[in-house]
Amino acid sequence: xxxxxxxxxxxxxxxxxxxxxxxxxxxxxxxxxxxxxxxxxxxxxxxxxxxxxxxxxxxxxxxxxxxxxxxxxxxxxxxxxxxxxxxxxxxxxxxxxxxxxxxxxxxxxxxxxxxxxxxxxxxxxxxxxxxxxxxxxxxxxxxxxxxxxxxxxxxxxxxxxxxxxxxxxxxxxxxxxxxxxxxxxxxxxxxxxxxxxxxxxxxxxxxxxxxxxxxxxxxxxxxxxxxxxxxxxxxxxxxxxxxxxxxxxxxxxxxxxxxxxxxxxxxxxxxxxxxxxxxxxxxxxxxxxxxxxxxxxxxxxxxxxxxxxxxxxxxxxxxxxxxxxxxxxxxxxxxxxxxxxxxxxxxxxxxxxxxxxxxxxxxxxxxxxxxxxxxxxxxxxxxxxxxxxxxxxxxxxxxxxxxxxxxxxxxxxxxxxxxxxxxxxxxxxxxxxxxx
Ligand SMILES: Cc1cc2nc3c(=O)[nH]c(=O)nc-3n(C[C@H](O)[C@H](O)[C@H](O)COP(=O)(O)OP(=O)(O)OC[C@H]3O[C@@H](n4cnc5c(N)ncnc54)[C@H](O)[C@@H]3O)c2cc1C
Numbered sequence: 001x002x003x004x005x006x007x008x009x010x011x012x013x014x015x016x017x018x019x020x021x022x023x024x025x026x027x028x029x030x031x032x033x034x035x036x037x038x039x040x041x042x043x044x045x046x047x048x049x050x051x052x053x054x055x056x057x058x059x060x061x062x063x064x065x066x067x068x069x070x071x072x073x074x075x076x077x078x079x080x081x082x083x084x085x086x087x088x089x090x091x092x093x094x095x096x097x098x099x100x101x102x103x104x105x106x107x108x109x110x111x112x113x114x115x116x117x118x119x120x121x122x123x124x125x126x127x128x129x130x131x132x133x134x135x136x137x138x139x140x141x142x143x144x145x146x147x148x149x150x151x152x153x154x155x156x157x158x159x160x161x162x163x164x165x166x167x168x169x170x171x172x173x174x175x176x177x178x179x180x181x182x183x184x185x186x187x188x189x190x191x192x193x194x195x196x197x198x199x200x201x202x203x204x205x206x207x208x209x210x211x212x213x214x215x216x217x218x219x220x221x222x223x224x225x226x227x228x229x230x231x232x233x234x235x236x237x238x239x240x241x242x243x244x245x246x247x248x249x250x251x252x253x254x255x256x257x258x259x260x261x262x263x264x265x266x267x268x269x270x271x272x273x274x275x276x277x278x279x280x281x282x283x284x285x286x287x288x289x290x291x292x293x294x295x296x297x298x299x300x301x302x303x304x305x306x307x308x309x310x311x312x313x314x315x316x317x318x319x320x321x322x323x324x325x326x327x328x329x330x331x332x333x334x335x336x337x338x339x340x341x342x343x344x345x346x347x348x349x350x351x352x353x354x355x356x357x358x359x360x361x362x363x364x365x366x367x368x369x370x371x372x373x374x375x376x377x378x379x380x381x382x383x384x385x386x387x388x389x390x391x392x393x394x395x396x397x398x399x400x401x402x403x404x405x406x407x408x409x410x411x412x413x414x415x416x417x418x419x420x421x422x423x424x425x426x427x428x429x430x431x432x433x434x435x436x
Contacts, residue, residue: 002150007033009337010144010153012131015045016323017307018159019114020330023059026121028338034123037130042111046285048228050212052102055327068113070104070232071210072097078318082218085391086269097209104210104230134170141302154346156303157333162286164309167296172305181244183290188261189239192277196234203231218387222246224378227264236277240264241287243378288313292371299351304333316436317377332357376435389418
């Protein structure tokens with residue numbers, strides 16, 4: 001059955017991208033239907049997650065007071081974990097609390113708040129409805145299909161996240177019929193309850209600070225994975241992000257992401273930080289890490305793609321930033337729809353105004369500048385050799401046996417012990433310098 005809706009725009013997916021788009025459209029006076037598959041806002045959403053930047057301010061000026069955020073980041077750690085070692089750079093900066101560079105968030109809470117905010121602004125919200133497909137007439141998107149029924153609109157904003165079935169079935173992925181594993185990582189995350197006072201003491205963050213830690217996981221089995229620990233109000237977010245293309249199932253092995261998560265959790269450095277914490281949630285989610293090389297089509301006749309569905313997720317090993325780009329791309333898409341409503345023209349040509357706005361707001365520039373970031377980020381040696389190299393180097397310096405050695409000799413010894421050649425070290429330093 002085809003139902004002709006009164007809505008010029010349907011947004012599919014009430015994550016950060018979809019909520020930002022829907023909210024902006026209502027603020028600009030355009031009627032919008034927001035469809036979410038979960039029964040409640042945020043129920044199916046998962047992020048690490050640190051919400052970086054201030055992108056919500058454009059839509060919700062008081063978001064920092066209103067949104068249920070956890071702790072501001074005042075301490076950033078970046079490290080390499082060897083089998084029994086941890087080499088960690090530990091940056092504390094109290095001023096980051098005032099400037100609120102980033103907040104730890106739990107998406108079940110933030111997205112429920114955002115959905116309510118959309119409703120209050122007059123967005124028509126439907127939850128518990130899974131959109132099965134885009135509805136097309138003569139190759140032009142004219143609405144969505146859910147429960148076998150069609151609801152029409154002039155334009156659909158596709159905001160269904162990293163595992164975007166709609167960009168695949170709607171032919172918005174340059175003809176691809178399935179997601180390319182080389183452009184995705186799998187994130188597994190636990191939320192662990194920890195006594196607030198214990199956490200504040202253990203992480204040296206005080207009552208009003210927070211820690212965000214990112215770690216390269218040293219491994220000798222070819223799997224490339226990173227781990228993260230973030231402090232929330234009275235819980236920890238603990239997780240791993242695993243490069244899908246290096247998961248050994250492909251090679252007939254049985255190691256799973258769950259095993260990699262267990263190994264991270266049981267690492268002596270991590271164990272000391274999480275000791276006594278109790279598991280309260282467990283989830284998994286894809287991370288689109290292909291960047292500029294892996295964007296979906298961004299605009300088509302009757303459709304726009306935003307957030308993770310489009311591939312707007314940035315990662316450089318120090319931060320993962322997808323939520324801020326989800327918000328910014330959602331706003332750009334909404335503004336492109338307003339532009340199209342003004343012209344009463346929803347063709348790909350008119351909707352490509354979206355791409356102009358992505359350029360103007362810096363989204364495209366960021367991804368273009370870092371289009372080769374994966375070369376440095378997913379360098380096998382980063383996982384197979386450098387954690388060992390760093391630990392060999394530092395253990396050498398600290399060991400007081402025999403005659404004292406100069407730093408250069410320690411460096412040479414560590415390179416030998418961990419099998420890193422001078423050429424590899426130089427090449428990797430240059431690659432990192434050029435692409436990170
Ligand atoms: C482990 C992990 C760690 C991360 N860490 C960070 C971090 O620290 N900082 C950061 O900024 N980013 C981080 N990210 C990335 C960030 O979570 C995403 O970039 C961001 O959530 C993208 O928002 P989105 O709205 O595009 O997609 P999503 O948040 O995935 O929202 C998609 C929405 O669409 C709904 N939906 C899907 N299909 C349908 C359908 N067919 N019909 C109806 N509704 C549908 C879903 O239920 C969901 O509500 C992390 C991601 C992972 C997995």
